[in-house]
Amino acid sequence: xxxRINRASPFARKARIVAREAGISNRIEEVETTVSPVVxxxxxxxxxxxxxxxxxxxxxxxxxxxSRVICEYLDTLHSGLRLxxxxxxxxxxxxxxQALTDGMLDAAVLCRYELAVRPEATRWPxxxxxxxxxxxxxxxxxxxEVSSWADEFNVGQIGAACVCGxxxxxxxxxxxxSGHPHLAAWNERITRRPSVADTTPPx
Amino acid sequence: xxxRINRASPFARKARIVAREAGISNRIEEVETTVSPVVxxxxxxxxxxxxxxxxxxxxxxxxxxxSRVICEYLDTLHSGLRLxxxxxxxxxxxxxxQALTDGMLDAAVLCRYELAVRPEATRWPxxxxxxxxxxxxxxxxxxxEVSSWADEFNVGQIGAACVCGxxxxxxxxxxxxSGHPHLAAWNERITRRPSVADTTPPx
Numbered sequence: 001x002x003x004r005i006n007r008a009s010p011f012a013r014k015a016r017i018v019a020r021e022a023g024i025s026n027r028i029e030e031v032e033t034t035v036s037p038v039v040x041x042x043x044x045x046x047x048x049x050x051x052x053x054x055x056x057x058x059x060x061x062x063x064x065x066x067s068r069v070i071c072e073y074l075d076t077l078h079s080g081l082r083l084x085x086x087x088x089x090x091x092x093x094x095x096x097x098q099a100l101t102d103g104m105l106d107a108a109v110l111c112r113y114e115l116a117v118r119p120e121a122t123r124w125p126x127x128x129x130x131x132x133x134x135x136x137x138x139x140x141x142x143x144x145e146v147s148s149w150a151d152e153f154n155v156g157q158i159g160a161a162c163v164c165g166x167x168x169x170x171x172x173x174x175x176x177x178s179g180h181p182h183l184a185a186w187n188e189r190i191t192r193r194p195s196v197a198d199t200t201p202p203x
Numbered sequence: 204x205x206x207r208i209n210r211a212s213p214f215a216r217k218a219r220i221v222a223r224e225a226g227i228s229n230r231i232e233e234v235e236t237t238v239s240p241v242v243x244x245x246x247x248x249x250x251x252x253x254x255x256x257x258x259x260x261x262x263x264x265x266x267x268x269x270s271r272v273i274c275e276y277l278d279t280l281h282s283g284l285r286l287x288x289x290x291x292x293x294x295x296x297x298x299x300x301q302a303l304t305d306g307m308l309d310a311a312v313l314c315r316y317e318l319a320v321r322p323e324a325t326r327w328p329x330x331x332x333x334x335x336x337x338x339x340x341x342x343x344x345x346x347x348e349v350s351s352w353a354d355e356f357n358v359g360q361i362g363a364a365c366v367c368g369x370x371x372x373x374x375x376x377x378x379x380x381s382g383h384p385h386l387a388a389w390n391e392r393i394t395r396r397p398s399v400a401d402t403t404p405p406x
Contacts, residue, residue: 038329040336049340050306064295066302068271073295092267092276099269103253106309122327126241133243137252 002057003070004033004044010105010166011067012054013199017158018071020195022078037113068098071155083154094156097145101159104138105166107131112170132174138163143180153193161190169201205260206273207236207247213308213369214270215257216402220361221274223398225281240316271301274358286357297359300348304362307341308369310334315373335377341366346383356396364390364399372404 003019005012019025033044033053040051048055048065056064056073064070075083085091111131114123142160149157164187167176177184190196206222208215222228236247236256243254251258251268259273260266267273278286288294314334317326345363352360367390370379380387393399 036333038333040333045340049303049344050310050337051340052306052337062295062299064299066306069295069298069302072298076290087279092265092272095272095275096265096267099272100252103255103269107253118327118330122325124321124325127321130239130241130243134253134255137248137254141252 001028001059003028003030004047004053004055004057005030006033006035006053007199007202008169009035009053010109010162010201011052011102013162013165013201014067014155014158015054015056015070015074016199017161017195018074018083018155020198021080021083021153021158022074023080024074024077027077037117068102071158075155083158085154094154097156098159100138100141101156101163104135104163105159107134107138108163108166108170111135135167139176139180139183143183146182146186149186153190157190161187161193161196165191165196165201204231204262206231206233207250207256207258207260208233209236209238209256210402210405211372212238212256213312213365213404214255214305216365216368216404217270217358217361218257218259218273218277219402220364220398221277221286221358223401224283224286224356224361225277226283227277227280230280240320271305274361278358286361288357297357300359301362303341303344304359304366307338307366308362310337310341311366311369311373314338338370342379342383342386346386349385349389352389356393360393364393364396368394368399368404 003015005016016025016030019028033041035041035044035051035053044053044055045051047057047063050065052066054065054067054070056070058064058073064073072084085094108131111128114128142163160183164176164183167174191200206218208219219228219233222231236244238244238247238254238256247256247258248254250260250266253268255269257270257273258266258268259276261276267276275287288297311334314331317331363386367379367386370377394403
């Protein structure tokens with residue numbers, strides 16, 4: 001399989017962590033792919049009309065996206081513990097947490113585009129504030145939830161690890177740990193997990 | 204159950220269509236909820252830290268989001284034909300198509316915010332062009348795919364109906380039907396389906 005990724009992308013990281021947790025990363029060729037919201041990568045557009053990563057080309061030549069679909073697909077290719085619980089309240093708790101962390105990442109990526117890609121004269125502080133509010137609302141929710149996680153590490157926690165890593169990577173000056181000591185302690189522990197350590201964004 | 208919606212929201216519409224297709228809309232109270240990317244709705248923030256709709260409060264008092272999670276949950280509450288195929292290639296084809304149409308809707312909502320919410324002096328034409336490219340890339344993909352759909356109407360087609368409806372609602376001047384005759388013909392047929400007709404955005 002071919003997985004289009006970028007080492008800076010938190011959504012690609014979700015898929016890379018799942019591949020490692022599932023023990024199938026040796027079946028996947030990770031292809032570094034450059035993306036921009038304003039300059040289309042034409043090769044990527046062939047695989048994914050949304051011109052986003054991650055995008056997975058399976059062994060039968062089909063392309064899957066986005067990160068949620070890829071992660072769920074990769075989770076069917078191994079016989080270990082399910083990263084997507086199969087049914088019932090546990091499944092929907094994990095899916096809801098994945099949606100929370102995906103939403104936080106969407107907001108963070110929009111902040112990144114606003115602050116690093118958009119011409120300075122066209123930036124809008126209210127937009128940043130609105131997106132940041134979503135991220136910090138999410139951090140508050142995770143801070144409450146994390147005490148019940150114990151050793152659970154499914155797609156919900158994988159999302160949380162990618163949020164913490166992305167905030168460290170792009171928004172260190174937001175000091176997300178402040179006010180979220182339990183989440184910070186969990187993240188400290190989880191960054192030592194091989195699948196997480198192996199997919200840390202570049203320095 | 205309580206479903207926070209807005210009749211203008213294409214993501215809320217997905218959940219409303221699923222509820223109707225599943226025959227359980229009588230169990231759901233739809234609560235009109237105003238959202239803005241820059242002015243937080245504090246009542247909504249209590250239910251969903253991302254301050255987005257749809258958000259579902261279940262009969263046991265848990266809150267689920269986003270639209271994908273709500274739709275999959277509602278699909279477990281009936282015994283009719285599954286709107287999320289249960290496993291295998293059919294499931295991933297439907298999930299991939301849902302991701303495509305969700306991505307198109309994300310791009311369209313970002314265009315809407317750029318053109319109708321962001322102060323005029325801070326608009327960035329390259330951003331609109333980049334998002335529009337994703338939408339039209341998606342339309343081209345749907346135009347190719349639609350010929351194989353026959354009477355299939357799962358979460359993938361539900362997403363496509365919401366895309367067509369949202370483009371008509373907000374971006375009629377983009378004339379999406381031009382160049383996509385098969386998708387336009389399919390949409391013409393599907394807008395007469397009760398679940399779709401009953402959830403048309405306001406005039």
